[in-house]
Amino acid sequence: MRTILIILRKEFRQIFRNKAMIPLIFFLPVLQLLILSNAATYEIKNIKFNVVDYDQSHFSRELISKFTASNYFILNNVSFSVQMSEESFKKNQSKLIIHIPKDFEKNFRTSGLSEVQLVINAEDGSAAGIINNYALNIIRQFNIDMGIESSAKFEPVPSINIDYSNWYNPELNYKTYMVPGILVVLVTMIGAFLSGMNVVKEKEIGTIEQLNVTPIKKYQFIVGKLMPFWIIGIGELAFGLLLGIIIFKIPLLGNPLIIFMLASVYLFVVLGMGLLISTLTETQQQAMFIAWFILVLFILMGGVFTPIESMPDWAQRIAYFNPIAQFNRAMRMIMLKGSGFKDVLPALYFFLVYASVMMSLAVWRYKKTE
Numbered sequence: 523m524r525t526i527l528i529i530l531r532k533e534f535r536q537i538f539r540n541k542a543m544i545p546l547i548f549f550l551p552v553l554q555l556l557i558l559s560n561a562a563t564y565e566i567k568n569i570k571f572n573v574v575d576y577d578q579s580h581f582s583r584e585l586i587s588k589f590t591a592s593n594y595f596i597l598n599n600v601s602f603s604v605q606m607s608e609e610s611f612k613k614n615q616s617k618l619i620i621h622i623p624k625d626f627e628k629n630f631r632t633s634g635l636s637e638v639q640l641v642i643n644a645e646d647g648s649a650a651g652i653i654n655n656y657a658l659n660i661i662r663q664f665n666i667d668m669g670i671e672s673s674a675k676f677e678p679v680p681s682i683n684i685d686y687s688n689w690y691n692p693e694l695n696y697k698t699y700m701v702p703g704i705l706v707v708l709v710t711m712i713g714a715f716l717s718g719m720n721v722v723k724e725k726e727i728g729t730i731e732q733l734n735v736t737p738i739k740k741y742q743f744i745v746g747k748l749m750p751f752w753i754i755g756i757g758e759l760a761f762g763l764l765l766g767i768i769i770f771k772i773p774l775l776g777n778p779l780i781i782f783m784l785a786s787v788y789l790f791v792v793l794g795m796g797l798l799i800s801t802l803t804e805t806q807q808q809a810m811f812i813a814w815f816i817l818v819l820f821i822l823m824g825g826v827f828t829p830i831e832s833m834p835d836w837a838q839r840i841a842y843f844n845p846i847a848q849f850n851r852a853m854r855m856i857m858l859k860g861s862g863f864k865d866v867l868p869a870l871y872f873f874l875v876y877a878s879v880m881m882s883l884a885v886w887r888y889k890k891t892e
Contacts, residue, residue: 525738529746533720537750547716551708551758552765558704559697559770566652570598571618572607581627581668585638588660589620595656617643618653630668690858698773701766702853703826709759710846713789714817717751717796718809725804744885748793755789756782775860784852784866787873791845794880801887820846848872 537543571589575582589595598616601607607619621639630636640657644650691698759782766772796813803809823830823837824846830838841847852869855861 525742526746526749529738529742530749533746533750537754543716547712547754547758551712551762554708555701555704555762555765556769559701559766565696566649566656567594569595569618569653569656570616571595571620572598572610572616573600573620573622574602574604574607575600575622576602576624577622577626579627581630582622584668585622585661585664586620588664589657592656592660595660611641611643614643617649618657620657697770698858699854700826701770701772702857703824703850705759705762705766706824706846706850706853707821707826708762709755709785709789710792710820710849711817712758713751713755713792714796714799714813715810716754717748717793718799718803718813719806720751721747721797721800722803722806722809726806740885740888744797744888748797751793751796752786752789755792756785759785772857774857776856776862780863780866781853781856784849784870784873787870787877788845788849790877791873791880794877794884797884798880798887801884820844823847825850845873845876 537547573586575586586597586600590597595618599607599610604621607616610616611619619641621641623637623639626636626638638661640654642650642653642657688694763774763778763781767774795816799809799812799816803812822828823833823841824844825841826846830841830847833841848869852861852866855865
């Protein structure tokens with residue numbers, strides 16, 4: 523135990539003497555959390571749109587005002603020229619064109635039926651779907667308002683009134699959904715990058731041979747090398763949770779001790795991965811490239827930014843073995859749903875098995891390089 527404590531003290535001194543590593547550990551994660559939580563959102567605002575209005579009626583002007591009054595659309599141009607609007611569309615100066623035909627108001631008043639054409643830039647299919655939903659909601663509300671105002675002689679179509687409530691995120695705040703996932707990504711990157719680079723650095727400066735000929739046992743060396751980053755990872759998670767609650771008002775409905783219990787085991791998965799990468803590389807640059815390549819795949823298929831349920835079946839089956847996906851799901855369950863220990867027990871078992879495999883491979887591989 524005394525040997526491990528000496529190695530830990532040496533590692534912490536080395537970390538705090540490294541001027542390049544201190545910002546990587548303490549400042550960049552906070553900066554990433556603040557930036558990504560605000561930037562990584564599927565909510566679209568300031569959508570520029572053009573209008574081709576052949577009707578020039580009270581109803582057409584009212585429809586346009588409905589769009590401009592919302593928080594999502596900005597009127598770019600109103601004209602009679604389809605060609606002019608399409609040119610603006612091609613130059614990416616607008617994302618939506620609304621075509622209002624002649625006799626728009628007349629048809630609405632006489633039969634209750636009128637047509638409007640929406641032309642949406644669908645280069646980004648996800649964004650196009652969101653713009654379409656925004657526009658349809660505005661038009662639906664316009665139909666209701668104008669139907670009341672209109673003196674049309676037609677029977678209203680029977681409809682079902684729906685009252686709904688949003689569970690787990692009542693205000694539909696996307697930050698509430700994103701912050702837990704971003705915390706998972708930050709903890710993962712801290713553990714994988716730093717643990718991998720730390721061992722490789724000993725190879726680069728030539729001290730690994732000196733350590734190998736000392737009476738330090740293998741488990742003492744590995745524990746002494748990995749424990750500082752385990753402690754730093756837990757500290758980063760605690761600080762990130764505090765920032766999320768104070769700055770972003772993220773709810774924490776579950777027991778935070780369950781989060782830290784899961785994170786404690788999860789970090790051994792990540793640290794084992796970093797140690798394994800360090801045994802396969804000779805320089806810090808190589809370690810960073812390999813770690814980044816693996817983590818990008820894990821993050822993109824981890825349900826942090828896109829739901830796993832929207833992926834193809836084969837991708838969902840692969841994502842089941844993704845530790846980031848498991849921890850991300852567990853974090854959101856605990857923080858937003860108030861899930862208890864039994865609810866996240868499968869994730870805990872998964873991490874225990876995964877950590878055992880990764881650590882065993884890393885230790886076995888390190889033995890070969892002695």
